[in-house]
Amino acid sequence: MKDLEIFEQLHYQVNELYERIIADLGEKHYSIVEDFFNPNEVVALRGSLLEHYQENAFKKSAIGNKVNEEVIKSIRGDFILWIDEQRANTAESLYFNKINTLVDYLNKTCFMGILQKEFHYAVYPKDTFYKRHLDTFQNDERRKLSVVCYLNDALWQDSNGGELVIYTKDDKEEIIDPLPGKIVIFESQLLEHEVKPVLNNKRLSITGWLKTR
């Protein structure tokens, strides 16, 4: 009986997309999936974000964790709202279901040991940005993987700016347009990155971290 239980825990169906993410992470420490969320899912998530935003639920982002809660506009200008998985609405539940399925796969196939996660909505109004940084400067060594998902509408233009730039380990700059449904996953402790100034419009996203204990 014990053996069977262990087998059940390790059993999984090979998933091509997740395998690609794992291979990318192994090779270059980040992975980009253009259409992780389909257009309907993006519409639902964007609607949910905007509803909270219109209720003025978002707060100016801070630098550092609660011990060091300073607002430093010269470093980052986004507004955020943490998402409570226990009180998730329909769109948010859909989001967490997809993320949890990926996390289960990573834990089962790569023994990543992801036990916790935290996600927030983010809005970058015109003229805001997030200067080059490492996500672990938030005084949280447990952050293992950063996951960003873009919720802009399908009409998002290159001229709106707001690109994510990842500074790769082979000294290149990977420039990523924040297009709807796209997710970017990268190793939080390893890759510096920045959000270029938003030149037009509001840039919408969900950002989160998969954490070890």
Ligand SMILES: O=C(O)CCC(=O)C(=O)O
């Ligand atoms: O929105 C992005 O593309 C990245 C956001 C980011 O780097 C962060 O919130 O730490």
Ligand SMILES: [Fe+2]
């Ligand atoms: Fe970051």
